[in-house]
Amino acid sequence: MNVEAGKLEDVCEINFTDEEAIVLVRKSLSDEPKIHRIAEIFKALSDPTRIRVIEALSIRELCVCDLANLLGMTQSAISHQLRILRQNSILKYRKEGRIVYYSLDDEHVSEILDSVASHVSHR
Amino acid sequence: MNVEAGKLEDVCEINFTDEEAIVLVRKSLSDEPKIHRIAEIFKALSDPTRIRVIEALSIRELCVCDLANLLGMTQSAISHQLRILRQNSILKYRKEGRIVYYSLDDEHVSEILDSVASHVSHR
């Protein structure tokens, strides 16, 4: 089919909603880069291991070793996941000698997680 | 390596943070089913197409046909994505003859999206 997004051709034969309204909705959509950035953030939060990491770090900062210990995973696995969270500005870190301490970069993230957690709860 | 999650063995040779604190953090983590459910919700929100759908439906309800038209995608592709959002209680729908109108199941979702959108913006 491959309809271009900008043209508003008929996909179905009959247009049930008025075209004006659809044009309005289209204008309200975020631009592509922003849409992708938003999806990326959600993707960074879409893994159980990474949720556990965030929950843990919302209590206190922890080093990689402690996180691996706490979650019963290898240092390598945790380190890979930390990189994803770091790259999405969800975590920050500080080095103290050989030890790297991770913590939440922003309380905002904690709020978003709580928000989804409560969404999950009352259903 | 394969350390068990419940045991708190040493992953690194030295335990830098006190064990008491780690035990406390562990207790504060959500249970496994809830963690997975939370990750699932985030996963449902982790695709650009689905973000566009949600943004559109946050303005007004739309039928599958309109959504396909609006986003320049095939009816099949949209339908598959709608199923994922439906199954995660993010969308609801009502039938009117052959037409199926989709809308947000909960304004909560819209708030979460806005929250992440603003998180993305000021960086």
Add this chain to the structure above:
DNA sequence: ACTAAACATGAACATATGCTCATATATCAA
């Protein structure tokens, strides 16, 4: 009853994801 329209869904395929394993880098201790 028959045809067509609106939507749903299973199979297939290309790509992405998360872990393991091996190894690299950086820092501390002796």
Add this chain to the structure above:
DNA sequence: TTGATATATGAGCATATGTTCATGTTTAGT
């Protein structure tokens, strides 16, 4: 300097994801 520790990262592999294509289901119109 040498060896050990804490962390990071690339390659590889099994599994998951998003789209297309073909087809099924339901409803409207004639």
